[in-house]
Amino acid sequence: MSQLRVEKVQELMKQEISQIILRELKDPRIGFVTVTSVECTGDLREAKIYVSLMGSEQQVKDCWTGLTSSLGFIRREIGKRIRLRFTPELSFELDKSLDYSAHIQELLLKIKAEEEANGKHSDEEQ
Structure with missing residues (x-):
């Protein structure tokens, strides 16, 4: 698959995931989260979402737990919003x-x- 298409999909996913976290996740554990980047494999089957979390150490732990528990919801929303043959398998990575x-x-x-x-x-x- 062309690298340009992968980069466009990564940027679109970054914007959509940011909107989902900001507006649609109702988990009170999720605080100040910034999606810094998204890296997809060449076949768009897997995507790593790099996030930066702010707050005390306990708030960061709680936020991380909330984010990982919402992966299924985020993946389903991405599948609805971005028309791809396969919805990528998502995983979060902490961006330091x-x-x-x-x-x-x-x-x-x-x-x-x-x-x-x-x-x-x-x-x-x-």
Whole structure:
């Protein structure tokens, strides 16, 4: 299957899954969820949904449990909304890239603060 078609289906699935999670899931455990990307196999039989979860550690665990329990509902809705020969088998993957970028940002701010503090001390010594 052409790579362009797979990419279009991935983007469409990302949008539809985001809408389903935002508007149609009624599970109170599901909090702040961001669908960051969707990766499909070349034959569109399987799809990994990368999600980023925000909140405390307990909220993230509860949200993850709620999401995994709603996989069947999400798959059925995707089957209704996207006309494909086969509805892909869905699985969730936790996307840690946002956490990692926040960690890097904290480190950069810390380095900048240390440089400013060292710069002030060296100015006072002269």
